[in-house]
Amino acid sequence: xxxxxxxxxxxxxDSSKKFEEQTQKKEDNANVLSEQIEAHKDKYIRLMAxxxxxxxxxxxxxxxxVESANKALISDLIEIRETFERAFISNSQTDANAFKDGMxxxxxxxxxxxxxxxxxxxxxxxxxxxxxxxxxxxxxRDAEIPEEYILTIFEKGYKLKNNIIxxxxxxxxxxx
Numbered sequence: 001x002x003x004x005x006x007x008x009x010x011x012x013x014d015s016s017k018k019f020e021e022q023t024q025k026k027e028d029n030a031n032v033l034s035e036q037i038e039a040h041k042d043k044y045i046r047l048m049a050x051x052x053x054x055x056x057x058x059x060x061x062x063x064x065x066v067e068s069a070n071k072a073l074i075s076d077l078i079e080i081r082e083t084f085e086r087a088f089i090s091n092s093q094t095d096a097n098a099f100k101d102g103m104x105x106x107x108x109x110x111x112x113x114x115x116x117x118x119x120x121x122x123x124x125x126x127x128x129x130x131x132x133x134x135x136x137x138x139x140x141r142d143a144e145i146p147e148e149y150i151l152t153i154f155e156k157g158y159k160l161k162n163n164i165i166x167x168x169x170x171x172x173x174x175x176x
Contacts, residue, residue, distance in 0.1 A: 076113040080106060118161035123153050123168025133157055135167045139174040147175030 087102045123134060127150045137154055145151050150170045157168030 073113075073117050076116070080110050080113065083109065120159045121156045122159060123150065123155075123157040123170060125150055125153060129170065129172045133164065133167060134170045134172075136172045137169050139172050141176065142173045143176055145173040147173055149173050 083106050087099070087106065090102075126145060129136065129148045129150055134150065134157065140151055142151050149172070150168075151173040152171040154169035154171070155166070157164065158166045
């Protein structure tokens, strides 16, 4: 039979062995967790770099898109410029009415190009006054046009593809 001392030593060895096993498991778990943390950290860094590259690519693409849009507008405006040059050259050979008719044609072509590229004029006499679209320069009494309607236009307003780029400057009727 074993003695108490032997039993105590065996229990100590078992306890020590269990402690070492638990410690080893904890170290293994800690190593696994460290590896997972490093993997996630690496993944995060790569994702941030990818996002930064995406932002740079998007900025370059946007700049190219704006340049392309400007190129189309400028190409159309060059045609108007050249028409003006031809009109000024031929001015010495034509009468005033023909020159005036030519200027009207150029104006109409210019207006077509602006409309084609999304420009829209607004602000007409008789429209309801809208402070989001119109700047009231003053109010004036008028027997024909009701109160809060546009009486006179100082400057037309303009929208570019539904975005206001200039408010119309108007005189608003104060009624009778």
